Amino acid sequence: MKKIEAVIQPFKLEEVKEALKSIGVDGITVTEVRGHGRQKGHKEVYRGQEYMVDLLPKVKLEIVIADGRLDEVIKTVVNAARTGKIGDGKLFVYDVVDAIRIRNDDRGESVL
Amino acid sequence: MVRFLIGALSLITSALAQTPAADPAAKIAALEAAVAAAQTSGDNAWMLTSSALVLMMTGPGLALFYSGLVRRKNVLGTMMQSFILMAVVTVLWAIAGYSLAFGESSPFIGDLRYLMLNGVGAEANTDYAVTIPQQTFMVFQLMFAIITPGLICGAYAERMKFSGMVLFSSLWLLLVYCPMAHMVWGKGGMFNAFLGGSIPAFDFAGGTVVHITSGVSALVTALYLKPRKGYGSEPMKPHSLVLSFIGACLLWVGWFGFNAGSALGAGSLATSAFVATHFGAAAAAIGWLLIEKLMSGKPSVLGGISGAVAGLVAITPASGFVKPMPALIIGFSAGIVCYLMCAVVKHKFGYDDSLDAFGVHGIGGTLGAIMTGVFATNEVNSALKDAAGNPAKLGLVDGNGGQILNQIYATGAAWILAIVGTLIILKVVDIIVGVRASEDDERAGLDQSMHGEEGYILES
Numbered sequence: 357m358k359k360i361e362a363v364i365q366p367f368k369l370e371e372v373k374e375a376l377k378s379i380g381v382d383g384i385t386v387t388e389v390r391g392h393g394r395q396k397g398h399k400e401v402y403r404g405q406e407y408m409v410d411l412l413p414k415v416k417l418e419i420v421i422a423d424g425r426l427d428e429v430i431k432t433v434v435n436a437a438r439t440g441k442i443g444d445g446k447l448f449v450y451d452v453v454d455a456i457r458i459r460n461d462d463r464g465e466s467v468l
Numbered sequence: 469m470v471r472f473l474i475g476a477l478s479l480i481t482s483a484l485a486q487t488p489a490a491d492p493a494a495k496i497a498a499l500e501a502a503v504a505a506a507q508t509s510g511d512n513a514w515m516l517t518s519s520a521l522v523l524m525m526t527g528p529g530l531a532l533f534y535s536g537l538v539r540r541k542n543v544l545g546t547m548m549q550s551f552i553l554m555a556v557v558t559v560l561w562a563i564a565g566y567s568l569a570f571g572e573s574s575p576f577i578g579d580l581r582y583l584m585l586n587g588v589g590a591e592a593n594t595d596y597a598v599t600i601p602q603q604t605f606m607v608f609q610l611m612f613a614i615i616t617p618g619l620i621c622g623a624y625a626e627r628m629k630f631s632g633m634v635l636f637s638s639l640w641l642l643l644v645y646c647p648m649a650h651m652v653w654g655k656g657g658m659f660n661a662f663l664g665g666s667i668p669a670f671d672f673a674g675g676t677v678v679h680i681t682s683g684v685s686a687l688v689t690a691l692y693l694k695p696r697k698g699y700g701s702e703p704m705k706p707h708s709l710v711l712s713f714i715g716a717c718l719l720w721v722g723w724f725g726f727n728a729g730s731a732l733g734a735g736s737l738a739t740s741a742f743v744a745t746h747f748g749a750a751a752a753a754i755g756w757l758l759i760e761k762l763m764s765g766k767p768s769v770l771g772g773i774s775g776a777v778a779g780l781v782a783i784t785p786a787s788g789f790v791k792p793m794p795a796l797i798i799g800f801s802a803g804i805v806c807y808l809m810c811a812v813v814k815h816k817f818g819y820d821d822s823l824d825a826f827g828v829h830g831i832g833g834t835l836g837a838i839m840t841g842v843f844a845t846n847e848v849n850s851a852l853k854d855a856a857g858n859p860a861k862l863g864l865v866d867g868n869g870g871q872i873l874n875q876i877y878a879t880g881a882a883w884i885l886a887i888v889g890t891l892i893i894l895k896v897v898d899i900i901v902g903v904r905a906s907e908d909d910e911r912a913g914l915d916q917s918m919h920g921e922e923g924y925i926l927e928s
Contacts, residue, residue, distance in 0.1 A: 400705070401764045403774060403824060404811025407703055 752779020
């Protein structure tokens with residue numbers, strides 16, 4: 357099993373979710389995060405006090421998937437999340453040791 | 469208006485119906501009584517409304533305006549500072565404050581004739597307001613006494629110990645606010661142009677009494693307490709300009725009670741003060757936004773609302789003395805000057821007047837008090853009479869440029885009283901309970917350390 361962590365633009369979330377649903381991927385966890393790669397931030401001014409805001413709002417998706425479906429899911433997420441501009445985000449892949457369904461103790465690829 | 473006429477008519481008709489036979493003298497007396505009652509009811513209705521509006525300026529106006537500007541961990545603590553004054557100042561005012569401000573016998577402070585509000589009831593105090601119960605006058609003035617120490621909170625935001633804040637504000641009310649209120653508005657007060665002051669100054673609704681005293685005290689407090697931990701290196705952004713915006717709008721609307729209510733009646737002077745107030749706010753918002761766009765690139769919401777408040781501060785002493793066009797000038801100037809004070813000068817000096825209480829109230833009040841000496845005119849306010857019984861010349865536009873000097877004297881007195889009084893009170897309070905929150909308490913946030921609460925529990 358593999359875990360995909362994708363940091364994407366917040367306005368792309370709906371599109372990515374729909375794309376995953378359409379290929380039958382149900383399990384997804386979403387967190388609101390802040391971060392940057394090479395994307396520049398912006399300036400805010402409050403009564404003459406300047407602040408550089410370089411941590412930008414993003415959305416992080418975590419999806420655990422069977423080894424056999426990895427390439428398909430990566431392609432789906434990347435195509436849905438891409439705009440072609442700096443700030444699109446990044447996707448990382450990790451190995452997963454085990455998966456357990458809390459409701460009934462089931463284990464392994466079948467719980468995904 | 470229609471209801472007022474119907475009310476007056478029915479009072480007059482019933483007065484007429486009560487007179488026996490056709491006795492003209494008795495009829496006239498009854499009519500006069502009815503007219504007086506109608507006048508009182510109009511004036512009292514406006515004055516009670518104004519009192520409510522001014523209280524609204526503190527809660528929730530100032531509470532929202534200030535708490536939106538602080539970090540999230542201090543939102544409740546900042547609101548509590550406004551709220552506790554609504555409670556504590558009320559009690560102190562009832563016991564002694566009203567008497568110290570509006571008693572008689574000295575140019576500097578009132579006596580204790582009204583201790584425990586003795587004699588303050590339905591009967592008018594004709595020295596102050598002829599057509600309303602003295603109790604109305606007392607409660608109207610109470611709302612000013614509540615908000616004034618509240619303004620100082622802007623300077624010690626996010627780092628003041630709660631017990632110290634309550635003790636400080638209580639002492640400040642009695643030792644700084646009451647004397648200044650007496651000197652400018654009390655009978656025999658040194659600067660009271662209308663009631664025998666030796667240095668007659670014009671302060672319609674509290675430029676010196678409210679804004680300069682609190683604004684300058686704010687500066688002293690900011691310097692005494694020293695900056696917030698991390699000031700200059702850690703970000704300290706307003707956690708919710710949405711709250712501040714709502715608070716500022718409540719302040720603008722409430723200010724009609726503050727200034728137009730200071731006419732102490734519902735007549736044309738109240739209208740004039742209402743209009744001047746509104747025009748001052750509008751012009752100041754534009755002034756601040758313009759210079760902000762020029763100097764920092766974008767006109768901000770914080771800039772707009774700060775500008776409006778600065779204009780309202782500056783127009784406060786002038787509101788019942790100046791015409792509408794000068795009100796625009798006063799407002800616009802305040803927008804420009806206070807912007808420079810808050811966005812440029814403050815950063816050069818490096819003191820942490822967290823919410824710009826000095827920059828807006830201290831400087832805005834000083835500017836407004838002096839400009840009152842320029843633009844005050846008897847065409848607006850003819851209550852002051854000269855030796856011949858004619859309306860006295862008021863300010864420079866009337867040909868009485870010397871008034872500016874009197875305004876400077878009253879302004880200077882406010883500055884000195886604020887500086888000396890605040891320094892002494894801070895030292896005393898620091899010795900008794902302490903004024904600055906501990907570093908741990910400050911880091912944790914006042915909501916948690918002082919009040920055991922959290923402002924936003926979004927996961928609940």
